[in-house]
Amino acid sequence: MAHAEMTDLEATQPAPDTVQTKIQARDVRVFYGPTEAIKGVDVDILDKTVTAFIGPSGCGKSTFLRCLNRMNDTIESARVTGEILLDGGDIYDRRVDPVQLRARVGMVFQKPNPFPKSIYDNVAYGPRIHGLVANRAELDSVVEQSLRRAALWTEVKDRLDEPGTGLSGGQQQRLCIARAVATAPEVLLMDEPCSALDPIATAQVEELIDELKQSFSVVIVTHSMQQAARVSQKTAFFHLGHIVEYDDTPKIFTNPVDQRTQDYITGRFG
């Protein structure tokens, strides 16, 4: 029906077979020494959905994102309490190997950080160390598929031996995305993936995010409200270590419930 088609923009619609919870966080708290940075966060992150975390600097959104693949383990003074379940399994369980976890929950950072290796080796790195491929032919195939998914293949296929660091900023970021998807993760965490990119490269990454949500759960931290509105289906607003509001993205940006959300997204003093 024509009327039904008018209810939501294409980009804001969830993938057809979503609604399953991929990550369940309960009463998550993060302490940096004595300072409590995350003060009891509960959230369900859906599969095959882009979830945006927004909020002012220091609100805890990146800290919380880094809990989802135990990146905070690398910070000496950080301590995480509460429960984070990935497909029902506790990721902070003693038996979970953080390195294996990060193959399932990949991450892309703010600044493109390719390894000082060839384009090929950047992408091949994960599958190699995790033993995901049996031979060179399989590896070639994974590298090609990953670069294609990152919409970079046609631009680099004739110079796979050149260093990854020689690419443009936007290409480097897509290379990092290719590297992250090469281990066939289930969740992709992106911490301000476009903040160092120009608008064209940003649009390419956003198009890619839209594509990736067909297969993964994507969680993106962004300072650009426009970007959150463009790419995500769910948005969580973080403020002073809490999630103040978590709802469908169109709802957050047209009619948020909480005054603090309203003040933040409309650029008012809060």
Added chain:
Amino acid sequence: MGEHIVSAFDHDLEKIEARISEMGGLAEELLAGALTSIETRDTSLAEQVTARDKKLDQMEMEIEEFATKVIALRAPMAQDLRLVIAALKICTTLERIGDLSKNIAKRAASISKLGPLPTTPSIIRMGRATQAQLSEVLSAYSGHDTKAAVAVWRKDVDIDEMYNAMFREVVTYMMEDNRMIGAGSQLLFIAKNLERIGDHTTHIAEMAYYIQEGAPLGDDRPKGEPVSPAID
């Protein structure tokens, strides 16, 4: 609502609201002029209404252009976005009210040649009620007063009922005296125009509500029965 960190954004939104109020004031003036021209059979006033309507059209275009710029340059969100979207819709509605008032004025000029008509007091009464409703909804809009907007929305049924009564009255005169058919037809159109203006005020009420509440006012507005062509 607090102030924006970027104060120029506040000024832009204030400007939109101010221009809508200004446009509303002019629409009200056109309607009042059209009604007075019926009452006093003043054809020159009717011509003035027609001329002033051009100004209203001009203002509509200016608001549309300005609102488009605000959307493009400031990317408003949430209540700010609703304010801009509502302004785009209200300015079109006010322009329509201007057109209907102009049409009333033209018909007033045509019936003024016929001398006083027995139905004039009823049409003026209906017109003043419509004008009051327009004025109330504009105050509700500029005062961000959701309650007042809902009150206007609910009471438009009164105008509908006046229209039905007017319809019966005019048709009765036309049946009694076929020399009344020409003037009566004009009066029926005038009454219909007023009834339409009443409906437009409810749309402005809906927009005023939407800006504040972020939800539609609903579609179960009380309405008068459609007028039956059969006259008892």
